[in-house]
Amino acid sequence: MEFRRLHPLLRLASRPLLSSSRRFSVYDDEMEQITRPDWHVVMNGKYNKGLAFTIKERQRLGIMGLMPCSVRSMDDQMNAALANFEARPTDIARFTYLSAVHHRHRRLYYRFIKENIEKSLPIVYTPTVGDVVATYGLNFQQAISLFISIHDKGHIRDLMHNWVDEGVKAICVTDGGRVLGLGDMGANAMGISLGKMILYTALGSIPPSTLMPVCLDVGTDNQALLQDPLYVGARIPRVKGPEYDELVDEFMESAVKCFGNNTFIHFEDFATPNALKFLEKYQYKYCCFNDDIQGTGATGLAAFINVERITGRKLEDTVFLFVGAGSAALGIANMLAMELEVRGIPAEEATKNIYLMDVNGILTPESPNPPEMGKIFIKSMEPMKDMMAVLKKLKPSVLVGATGVGGIFNEEVLKTMAKNHERPAVFPLSNPTANSECTAEQAFTHTEGRVLFGSGSPFPPVVINGKRYRPAQANNCLTFPGIALAAITAKARYLPNEVFSVVSHELARNTPQELLDEGTLFPPIKDAHNVAFNVGVAMTQYLIDNDLSNVYPKPDDICEFVKRSLYKFDYRNSLPTTWDYPVEPPTPKPKTKPKTKPKE
Known part of the structure; x- marks a missing residue:
């Protein structure tokens, strides 16, 4: 794909002198000689510094007088942003305010999130992102992402040529098949791709101009969305089968043709069967990654390694029970099995103490349609569907919840874990908060504060008998x-x-x-x-x-x-660099030849 490579400030200078709305009715020869950048571009969120523009910059860029004369530092603007953020009455209102800052002052926006991550993460990511997805059509204002619908099949490269930034290096793509614990959210799932890419920059310091959030809109089976007059996606049942697979193939091929073979492609919130299928299909063909499987797997394994460090119990001697057998549970369980094999445990032994439960109970040879990645965890034992019966029989010291069903780790479950182990580990990973298998307060209260806890959603500190506990968040961020x-x-x-x-x-x-x-x-x-x-x-x-x-x-x-590759969060000079040249001597006048008399 061909992009113009002009320096942004050169692009500014190359724009028309003055739009018709800014011309004066009286001819002024002196003013007509001045080249002025398009102020709309200067004020674009990518370049705008607001009151941080110096007086010299305002004069040179032709924006002097279009804002008050005071000059603010980045820190001054950060303080103003924090005051505005905290004045908002709801989390959605805070999200809307931050979105407006992103539109106006992109660099300020990312620095604000970076330096106020504990306050802003629950707003731009879980749990508020769940509300953003649910109300996406209601709050949609402008295009800052790429929507590819099933109707665009055969023309995806044309859509990618319309993208607003050059030099894309990473793409986060979703089809909205299974968003958090909300289920099929269709085109509304773009909120998830946007949330991930915000954290690419705020936490990973990846330049935002190199990032492209994408939603593959293949319809939805969510009847509430199909009947919602404000729904922004294709109002058709979710497309499945070969047509769907061909669209994803075309997307992958178009991405590397447009942006290069090294383009990093992040799959997010695909339904588990599709997530597993595409990971197997593309993992060694493209530079791709599935956050729900591999990102969650890496986060979960890190927690288990620290459980081992705290308790002194080796992972190979620990019994793990995963309640839920979707992409998150399968990702963590397989990452754990791989870790044990790396430690020298034979493959058949590595899965011995790892148990998975789905809606039909413990995975056994009798389980209907077990997921392919879950087959290595099938146990030759009597089928058991009741969680309490499983806890009493297996006595797991690590309990992982990835069900999307809120409250299933009830008081009885937690007290049983505490009865069986001095330091039980409990991980209610489901998002948003309402779908968490238990709260931090319940976990610490019903285990007498002995639990090793990690949740998908953020929870406030818990105080029991005067002792304060800080719940850890098992967050893929x-x-x-x-x-x-x-x-x-x-x-x-x-x-x-x-x-x-x-x-x-x-x-x-x-x-x-x-x-x-x-x-x-x-x-x-x-x-x-x-x-x-x-x-x-x-x-x-x-x-x-x-x-x-x-x-x-x-x-x-x-x-x-x-x-050397990191994004800079500070404002810098908005004017091109200038330097002095020596004064050249006067240009010599051309010598004139003497006139010759015409021959007689």
Whole structure:
């Protein structure tokens, strides 16, 4: 794909002098000689600095007088943004305010999220993103993403040529098949792709102009959406079968043809059968990644490694029970099995203590239609559907919930875990908060504060008998920004499963010992930016060392190599660099030939 490569400021200077609305009725020769940039471009969110434009910049860019004369620093603007953010009465109102900041002041927006991540993460990501998806049509205002519908089949490259930024290096794509615990959300799922890409920049420091959020709109089987007059997607039943597969194939082929073979493609919130199918199909053909399977798997394994560090019980001697057998549970369980094999445990032994339950109970040879990735966990035992019966029989010390069903880890379940183990580990991973299998307060209360806890949704601290407990959040934002950073920086050819083991161990190492001593399994969210960088460096090192990178020659210092690619969160000079030239001597006048007399 061909893009214009003009410097942004040169593009500004190349625009018409003045639009007809800005011309004066009286001719002024002096003013007519002045070239003025298009103020709409200067005020575009990509370039706009608001009151941080210096007086010199305002004068040179032709915007002097279009704003008050005061000049604010970035810190001043950050304080104003925080005051506005906190003044909003609801989380949706805060999301709307931040979206407006993104439209007006992109660099300020990303720095605000980075430096206020504990306050802003629940707004731009889970749990508020669930409300954003549910009301996407109601709040849709402008296109900042790429929608590809089933009706565009055969023309996806044409759509990609319409994209607003050049140099795309990463794409987050969803088809809305299974969004959080909300189910099929069709085209509304674009809110998820946008939320992921916001964190690519805010936490992974990946330049936003290199990112493209995509929704494959193949219809929806959600009748409430089909009957909603404000729904923005195709009002047709969800397309399945060969036509659907061909659309995804065309999307993948078009992405690398338009943006290059190293384009990183992140699959998000596809229904489990499709997520597994496309991961198997594309993993070694493209530089692609499924966050629901591999990102969740890496995050979960990091938690288990820290459980091992706290309890002293080896993973191979631990009994794990996964309640739910969707993409999240399968991703974590398979990552755990791979870790055990790396430790020298034979394959048939590695899965011995890993049990999966779906709606039909423990996976056994009698289970109907077990997922392909779950077959290695099938146990030759009597079918058991009741969770309490399973807990009493197996006595797992690690309980993982990925069901989307709120409250199923009830008081009896939690007290049983506490009865069987001194430090039980409980992971209610379902999002949004209403779908969490239990709350942090329930988990700590019913285990007398002994639980090792990690949830998908954020929960406030819990106080029991005067002691304060900080619930850890098993949030993929601790892994996927670093994974994306490494894949882009290293120009990864493909991402084998072993890469995500590196991610898990690096994330576990980033949890300070003082937090482990308190029973906290993950680093605090406020450190997510540093964690993303460390994960990115470790994974980049692995990709380059194992010939999975297209970077040549090999960098001498991987850390510095990664740093050079990072997005800068500070304002810089908006004017092109100028420099002095020596004064040239006067141009010599051409010599005139003497006139010759005409011959007589």
